[in-house]
């Protein structure tokens with residue numbers, strides 16, 4: 050039998066799947082009026098594989114939206130690196146970014162603010178199709194555009210007649226369907242959804258989360274799904290990243306983070322998730338307010354609220370480290386089951 054030379058072996062070896070996005074030690078600092086600096090994102094790293102749904106959770110002000118905007122280069126990052134489809138996009142000029150925009154889109158919380166009230170839905174959705182050329186470099190004609198609009202209405206379960214109407218004629222849930230359609234217009238690969246259901250009635254929230262889930266499966270999309278509570282992200286995420294004051298404190302598969310959380314902050318968040326069991330005990334919620342991001346606590350930034358705080362926690366910041374395959378925690382004393 051012929052032995053395979055090493056270079057041929059390498060050529061035949063299956064290539065490892067590449068992340069759709071790699072986020073490496075990203076910082077976003079704001080300079081406030083009084084000259085103070087606010088590190089909204091304070092050194093965050095993770096990867097997102099194609100077809101994954103990464104839930105990003107944490108209390109208000111922990112930096113989720115800022116990070117979401119940085120991922121899509123809607124905000125510039127202060128330091129670190131963002132790689133999308135194997136291209137370093139961290140410092141790409143706007144002109145070059147424009148060509149990438151169709152492949153990475155954002156859905157915002159406020160369904161009304163993101164839609165121009167004076168334009169019909171059909172016009173709003175057609176605009177990107179007119180502005181951007183096809184991946185083959187051709188301009189779309191009106192028949193192609195009309196066909197795509199029909200397809201989009203079907204995808205988000207709105208009647209075709211919605212295209213003729215204005216944003217104010219819809220309910221919040223319907224408007225969010227329109228925003229989702231708009232994010233889908235140019236067939237993106239990555240969608241960052243920033244609290245897309247927080248402003249909706251609870252009954253409508255489930256419908257919109259289900260729509261996101263169906264579209265993800267149907268179109269093979271990848272999401273970063275931002276929410277302030279775990280109850281929403283657990284329905285859709287394959288992995289969950291928990292943020293606290295600008296950093297990720299726990300990252301792992303959804304089941305692990307929900308049922309085997311190791312960081313005291315995540316444990317507190319999971320205990321706040323409503324239980325389906327009638328009469329199940331509701332443990333105490335998180336104590337105290339989230340500290341000011343301008344003046345973060347020394348050491349572990351959660352130590353001022355941590356029920357298991359030790360002297361070391363006040364001085365030494367714990368790094369995010371792997372405690373089991375695919376499960377990372379930033380805590381000196383993770384709770385191991």
Ligand SMILES: Nc1ncnc2c1ncn2[C@@H]1O[C@H](COP(=O)(O)OP(=O)(O)OP(=O)(O)O)[C@@H](O)[C@H]1O
Pocket residue numbers: 079080087089107108109110111112113114115116277342
């Ligand atoms: N443009 C800005 N200038 C100064 N500070 C900002 C700016 N944008 C956000 N911040 C601050 O950065 C921190 C993180 O804000 P961010 O909106 O990212 O948090 P969040 O977790 O998304 O919270 P929320 O759910 O309330 O939006 C907050 O303290 C916020 O006040």
